[in-house]
Amino acid sequence: MGRTVFAIALGVAAALAAVIGSALVALDALGAESLLITVAVLAIASVGVVLAIRVPVNAVGWLLILSAVCLGVEFLSAGYAHRSGSVAGGSWPGTVVAAWLYSVLLAVPVLVMTMGIPLIYPDGHLLSPRWRWLVAALVVSGGSTLLEGGFASRVIPDTDVVNPFYIAGLRELLHTIEMPAILGLVPFLGAVASVVVRYRRGNLVERQQLKWLIAATAIAALAWSLVIVGGVTGSTIVTTVGWVGGLMAFTGFPVAIGIAVLRYRLYDIDRIISRTIAWAMVTGVLAFVFATGVIGLQAVLAGVTQADTLAVAVSTLLAAGLFQPLRRRVQYLVDRRFDRATYDAQRMVEAFAERLRDEVAMDAVVADLHQTIATSMKPTSFGLWLRPTSQ
16 A cells, blocks of 8 residues: 555656656647657656555656656756746746756756666566666766766756756766766666576566567657667758657557556557568658659649649559558568468458358358457457247
């Protein structure tokens, strides 16, 4: 009971901090970024509270709550410092401390969610006691990161405010031994190795749980790679899409963890992966067909018409005509590789329907139906009701 109340209190505190911080920012301008961050904090806090209540011995839920609290306080501090600077010229009490918290606290949830949770996911325990040194490396890495961001800078990062907690000589020491970089790389590689080892050693359920984590991580990595590409190429649209997608993926990360740990619709991940891959391939092919069609038709029709309307219209019709047959073919090929269970079940049901056309003996039909259902759906029990005849 005490753990439940504590978990709920922390979750509510994180949610309130995020909502209040978002409200402070909204007084000037409510952007999609602040809204998505608030939704992400609420998702992390909610999933963390549910896991802490349902499986309190699993540390994953408590780490999610810790991340949500840090993110909520960080967002609240950002909103307070931002509002203080825009309204009162930074004269509100505690503005400097709020700016300092805003610049420092983000390191905690980043380290926890990228390294801490993968080390103990999904059962909340390390693979073996031999992996404990990675936890120590993670703690030291987090401590060195906090020291560098909060105490080794004369000016608070991302601001022009003088750091009241600056310690002279600390930056030179940290940079001399390269502590943040080296100690941050070690637990990250250890977390990746832990996931790989768990997947290779795990049973069917554990592998499905790890698939949820890997899928969420892959989507987030793809989104943030768009941010990098947009920054390199100078494309604002690509950067915006990547940034929004990254925040949405960040929201989906705790949801995927919650589904996997609670085993709710656990086996749907194969279908999600196959559909995601199929739609990505179809979208890429159609985009290529549309782009090449527009360019090619513009070159061909340049002497006939000076406008590109005809080329766009023809390319659009061509892409639309290819959509359904291409989608069906790609989905068929992807399901065979990434959603084999569903693919085999569909093929088995289709084969049963074909046999049913020629079968007249009721006992044979019942036996075939029982075998098809047991193999394709794997129910815990099976029963068949036949309406009695008039005789």
